[in-house]
Every structure is written in C-alpha cells, then in structure tokens.
Amino acid sequence: MQALVLEHTKELALRDIDLPLSVGPDDVKIAVHTVGVCGSDVHYYVHGGIGDYIVREPMVLGHEGSGTVVEVGSAVTNLKVGDRVCMEPGVPDLTSRASKLGIYNVDPAVVFWATPPVHGILTPFIVHPAAFTYRMPDNVSFAEGALVEPFAIGMQAAKRAGIVPGDVAVVTGCGTIGIMIALAALAGGCSKVVVSDISSEKLKIAAQYPGIVPVDVSKTTLADAVNEATGNWGADVVFEASGNARVYDDILRVVRPGGAIVLVGLPADVVPFNVNNAIAREVRIETVFRYANVYDRALAQIASGKVDLKPLISATFPFSEGVAAFERAAKALPADIKLQIVVAQGDSNG
Numbered sequence: 001m002q003a004l005v006l007e008h009t010k011e012l013a014l015r016d017i018d019l020p021l022s023v024g025p026d027d028v029k030i031a032v033h034t035v036g037v038c039g040s041d042v043h044y045y046v047h048g049g050i051g052d053y054i055v056r057e058p059m060v061l062g063h064e065g066s067g068t069v070v071e072v073g074s075a076v077t078n079l080k081v082g083d084r085v086c087m088e089p090g091v092p093d094l095t096s097r098a099s100k101l102g103i104y105n106v107d108p109a110v111v112f113w114a115t116p117p118v119h120g121i122l123t124p125f126i127v128h129p130a131a132f133t134y135r136m137p138d139n140v141s142f143a144e145g146a147l148v149e150p151f152a153i154g155m156q157a158a159k160r161a162g163i164v165p166g167d168v169a170v171v172t173g174c175g176t177i178g179i180m181i182a183l184a185a186l187a188g189g190c191s192k193v194v195v196s197d198i199s200s201e202k203l204k205i206a207a208q209y210p211g212i213v214p215v216d217v218s219k220t221t222l223a224d225a226v227n228e229a230t231g232n233w234g235a236d237v238v239f240e241a242s243g244n245a246r247v248y249d250d251i252l253r254v255v256r257p258g259g260a261i262v263l264v265g266l267p268a269d270v271v272p273f274n275v276n277n278a279i280a281r282e283v284r285i286e287t288v289f290r291y292a293n294v295y296d297r298a299l300a301q302i303a304s305g306k307v308d309l310k311p312l313i314s315a316t317f318p319f320s321e322g323v324a325a326f327e328r329a330a331k332a333l334p335a336d337i338k339l340q341i342v343v344a345q346g347d348s349n350g
Contacts, residue, residue, distance in 0.1 A: 003060040003123035004322040004341075009048035012323045017060065019119060021127055028079055028130045029071035030087065034146040034316075035122050036064030037339040039176065041114060042329045053116045061326075062122035062341070063089040063113035066136065066145030076130040086145035087121070088132040088152075088295045089113040105156075105292040112290075122322060124343055134296055137303040143316070144302055146340055147309045152298040153264065154180030156291035158188040161237045161262050165189035170226055170235040170254055173242030173265055174202040174214070176312065176337050181239045181264065183307050184298075186211045190237070194229055196222050197242075201334040208311060222247075226254040239264055245271045257281040264288045312337040319343045 003017045023029050040050060041061045048055050069083045079085065090112040092104035099107055114120030136145050154177065163169070169185045171178045174197035182193040186209070195206050196215040203214035215225040226235050234256030240247060243265030251261055252274055261283055278285065291298075301307045314336040317325040322341050329339050 001123055001125065003119075004062065004319075004326075005058050006045055006055055006061050007058050009055070010046060012045060012061075012326055014320070014322055017058070017123075019060070019123060019126075021125060023071050023073050023127055025073040025075040026129055026131065027073045027127050028069050028076060028085075028133055029125060029127050030067040030085060030133070031070050031125055031344065032065055032067040032121055032123065033142040033342065033344040034066050035062040035341050035343060036146045036150065037062075037325055037329045037341065038064055038150070041120070042326065044114070044116075045326050046330050049116070055116050057117065059114065059116060060119040060122055061114050062120035063115075064146050064149040065089070065121045066142045066148075067126075067344075069133075070125070073130065079130050079133060079135060084136045084142070084145070085133050086136055086148045086299060087126075087128050088134070089121075089149060090290060091129055091132055103292055105290040122319075122341065122343065132295075134299055136299065140299065140303050142342075143313055143340060144309055145299075147312070147338065148295065148298050148302065150176055150338070151180045151184065151302065151307070151309060152291040152295050153177055153288065154182075154184035155294040155298045155301070157181045157239055157262050157264050157288045158184040159294060160286040160288055161185070161188075161239070161260050163188040163190055163237060166191050167236035168230050169193045169237040169239065170222070170251070171195045171239045171241055172222070172247045172251060173197060173240070173244070174199060174206050175241065177264060178239075178241035179206050179312060179337065181241055182206065182212050183209065183309075184301075185237070185239070187301055187306055192229060194222075194225055194235065196225070199334045202337065205311065205335070205337055222250045223253050230256070234259060236260070237262065241265045243267050245269065248273055252277050252283070255281075255283055258283070260284040260286060262286045262288060314339055316340045316342060319345070
C-alpha cells in the first residue's frame with residue numbers, strides 16, 4: 001500500500017510500505033480522504049525530530065484526517081460502513097490513571113499518529129478505534145473534517161481559559177493554531193479577540209472573521225492595542241500561540257489583574273518568565289497539550305455553522321503531489337494557513 005513516507009530529514013517518498021490493517025472487534029477500517037499538513041509534520045520533515053521525538057526509521061506522516069468507514073469490527077455499534085468520519089489521532093490507555101482523571105491527552109502511554117515511532121495516515125487505508133472516530137454530519141465536508149483536529153486544540157485552549165461571556169481575549173501568533181484559538185474563544189463567549197503577529201498577510205486572513213481585531217506588532221505595540229480595546233484594564237485572557245520567547249514580557253504586560261494566561265505555543269528553548277509580576281497580580285497560568293474530551297464538541301461547532309474554517313484552507317494537493325505539498329509547507333509562505341492533501345483517488349473534497 002502506498003504512503004507518503006519520511007525516509008530521512010528533508011527526504012520524502014511516495015512509495016509502498018507494509019502497514020497493519022487488521023480490524024479488531026472495537027476498530028473500524030477507514031478509506032482516508034483528506035489529510036491536513038500540520039506544523040509538526042513539517043518540523044519532522046525539515047528537522048527530523050521535535051524535542052525527544054526523533055525520527056529514527058521511515059515514518060508515514062499526517063494526523064489531521066477524515067475519510068469513509070469501509071469495515072467495522074464485530075463489537076462496533078456506533079458506526080457503519082459508508083459513514084463519513086473524522087478521526088481523533090491520539091489513542092490513550094483507557095485504564096491509565098490519566099484517562100480515569102479525564103486528562104488522557106497527557107497519558108504517557110498515548111499512541112499518537114505521526115509521532116515517532118507511530119505511523120501517520122497519509123495512506124489510502126487505516127485502522128482506528130471506533131471510540132476515537134466521529135461520524136460527520138452531511139453538511140460537514142471532508143476538508144472541514146480534516147480541520148477538526150487543529151480546531152480541537154483551540155477548543156482545548158478555550159476550555160482551559162475558563163472564558164466568561166463578554167471576556168476580551170488576546171492571541172499572540174496568527175498561524176493556524178492562533179486563528180483556531182481565536183475562533184474557539186469567540187465561540188466560547190468572548191466579545192472580541194485581539195490577534196497579534198508581524199505577518200500582514202496572515203492578519204488579513206484573520207481579520208475577515210467578525211470579532212477578531214488584528215494587530216501588526218511590527219507597526220504598533222500589543223500593549224497599546226490592548227489598552228485601546230479594554231480601556232487600559234487589560235485582557236481577561238491571553239493565549240500564547242506563537243512559541244516565540246520574546247512575547248512573554250508582552251503577555252504579562254497585557255493581561256489584566258486576576259486574568260489568565262494560556263500557554264499553547266511550544267518555544268524552542270527555555271523561556272525567562274517574570275514570576276514576581278505574575279504573582280503580584282494573581283495571574284492564573286494554564287497550559288495546553290493537544291486536547292481531551294473536546295473532539296466531538298469541535299465537530300459540533302463546525303456543523304452548527306457557528307465556526308467556518310473553510311477560508312483557512314490555502315491550497316489542496318492530490319496524493320500524487322504530496323511531496324510538493326510538504327515542500328511548499330516548508331517554505332512557510334506568509335499567506336498560507338492550512339495545506340491539505342486529498343488521498344482519495346478521483347474524488348472531490350466535499
């Protein structure tokens with residue numbers, strides 16, 4: 001079976017590879033339709049690893065996916081052949097202490113697609129537990145289904161923030177995850193979300209959504225923009241989604257007394273942090289790692305029409321041009337938000 005395989009750093013191949021396709025009683029077999037190119041996929045491609053996760057042998061990439069059920073296990077009752085689905089890529093040990101606490105995203109035993117040494121889903125067929133496979137309503141396209149995964153991170157961030165209706169939020173970083181967080185925060189009750197970046201192209205994309213206030217910090221300060229938006233009080237919630245160590249002084253400067261900072265972006269190095277400043281104003285600090293118990297809610301928000309993610313799809317590539325998709329993603333073009341690959345042959349992305 002063909003797959004898009006990361007052979008070595010900066011070396012991708014579309015080639016045959018043996019992958020397990022045995023369907024257990026609680027599993028479903030899925031014909032993969034659409035897969036998003038995630039920043040982590042690109043990082044593995046360009047750098048060969050992320051932190052302790054090092055690609056030491058060929059690995060299939062991709063973990064943001066949708067498709068169609070083609071076979072169900074004997075014990076599966078919630079899905080049937082022909083169902084259009086999206087798939088939550090992390091499968092924990094359901095007997096673990098983390099899972100029992102409802103925080104299965106931080107289960108040390110979690111198996112997550114396209115995280116070494118686990119293969120991803122840029123291949124025509126995959127097998128997945130039915131418990132982590134979600135039927136998509138008819139009005140949700142395969143393309144949107146493949147966007148549920150990054151939107152779930154936004155939902156997790158909004159949940160961790162403890163948003164109160166009417167809150168004013170800030171998001172630093174206007175990439176895919178930053179915009180997803182902003183949209184989730186608005187859906188969760190924020191009256192407005194100030195989004196900062198130095199990319200005018202990305203800010204222009206974010207600005208098309210009502211409630212998002214774009215701020216180009218190459219031209220003005222984030223503090224000035226937040227003061228204007230809040231009457232010099234500060235933001236109720238600040239989400240850090242850039243991974244840039246230099247923004248940490250800014251996020252402490254713009255959060256209100258008693259407000260919350262939610263850390264989502266992963267810095268490359270250890271970050272200095274003014275603890276005294278945070279304590280003096282009783283700033284609450286939360287962190288986000290992937291998501292837990294929000295995937296179905298993310299799908300429901302999209303299906304309801306309250307969240308429209310389609311404008312974030314910058315380009316779609318056929319499976320045969322998967323290598324080209326990654327080459328473009330590695331260029332980090334300013335106007336690109338999300339690239340997708342259609343694995344299904346001769347099919348549309350509807």
